[in-house]
Amino acid sequence: GAVVSQHPSWVICKSGTSVKIECRSLDFQATTMFWYRQFPKQSLMLMATSNEGSKATYEQGVEKDKFLINHASLTLSTLTVTSAHPEDSSFYICSAPTSGRSYEQYFGPGTRLTVT
């Protein structure tokens, strides 16, 4: 089946620094990718929709200047957490649909971000 990878799988950074997370579709092209965040014992919350060749669409309450999304190619989307703070510590997951239905959406393995 379709595979989505994320890199890094975990990262620890100091408060005030920026961190880039990559999401790749390995055997299919994805014009759209989604970025989710999951806090412990909470649901996956959609942060933004990444669109190849155009600006990302952010969900209400998500700071677009803090969470920079770049969808540079049909197989790569990046999420950059700028000026990270401890409250940004979370599990970040990307997903990509492979067809016109949401059930064809494949998720990456996630990235655990810890900001100290």
Added chain:
Amino acid sequence: DQQVKQNSPSLSVQEGRISILNCDYTNSMFDYFLWYKKYPAEGPTFLISISSIKDKNEDGRFTVFLNKSAKHLSLHIVPSQPGDSAVYFCAASVAGSYQLTFGKGTKLSVIP
């Protein structure tokens, strides 16, 4: 306001018995429902789905039931196996949209 609710944070079931995970939703625009399975520190894996035009979908040991009038769906796993132990997320989408709205998940523990 949570549009997809999983009111049971955890469930324990004996191996071989049936596991029933429940999910309620409030948005009547949802037309497609999915169940995902998630292990710790991994992304969710698609399990089974159902369209709003159906009331049941079966795939091996997994069956999803949809009651539109009650805005309720359930996932039945029978027989339950220890490898089924994971967090199960209910998700829903609106026609024409890739976006998924997730519930908070139910942690299933299947006891050998």
